[in-house]
Amino acid sequence: MANLDIKVREAKLADLELILTFISQKSEFDGVPHLLAATTDKLNETLFVESPLVRVLLAEVAGKAVGFAMFYASYSSLLAQPCLWLDDLFVQSHFRGLGIGTALLKSLAQIAESTNCGRIEWTVNTRNSPGIAFYQKQGARILENIRVCRIDGEAISLLAGQ
Incomplete structure (x- = not known):
């Protein structure tokens, strides 16, 4: 499958079921x-x-969606610039290693550049060695000194005083 014709496009309302399928597949992968x-x-x-609140890019090969990137705007006070947060990047297993993830990240970088974003950020599971290697190959630095903090579900209600 060398030299795939990969097309990246913004998702439309008609893609809702497909997006949910990709999110489900990613939850399985994770x-x-x-x-x-x-x-x-x-x-x-x-x-x-x-x-x-969020946007979705779909990567297609031969008219069939095989991966997605879900992202939204964030902000860096240190840079005083907008940024992009990549919430999910997923390519179906049999299409990995063929440039589809790279095409999705390239499209995201083009959006970031066109909107004067200072950076693109995301998380990666420390056990996802192939993912880490892929991201580093794309020029990402893995920040070891930063940890994700999360308050969710009932903890939000407790903190909010409910």
């Missing part, structure tokens, strides 16, 4: 299918509204 709470209704409320 080993957390039990955490999957996304539904097409929930996705529709955030993706395809007047001011979407």
Whole structure:
């Protein structure tokens, strides 16, 4: 499958089921299918509204979507610039190593450049050695001195004073 004709496009409302399928496949890959709470209704409320909270790029080969990138705007006070947060990057297993992930990241970098973003950031599981190697090959630095902090579910309610 050398020299694939990879097309990257922004997702449309008609892609809702496909996006949910990719999110489900990624949750399986990450080993957390039990955490999957996304539904097409929930996705529709955030993706395809007047001011979407998140955007999705789809990578297609021969007209068939084989991967996606989900991202949203963030901000760096240190840079005083907008940034992009890549929430998910996923390519179906039999299409990995063929340039599809690179095409998705390249499209994301073009969006970042066109909107004067100071950086693109994301997390990667420390056990995902192939993913880490892939990201480093794309020029990413893995920041070992920063840890993700998370408050979710009931902890949000407790902290909010509920």
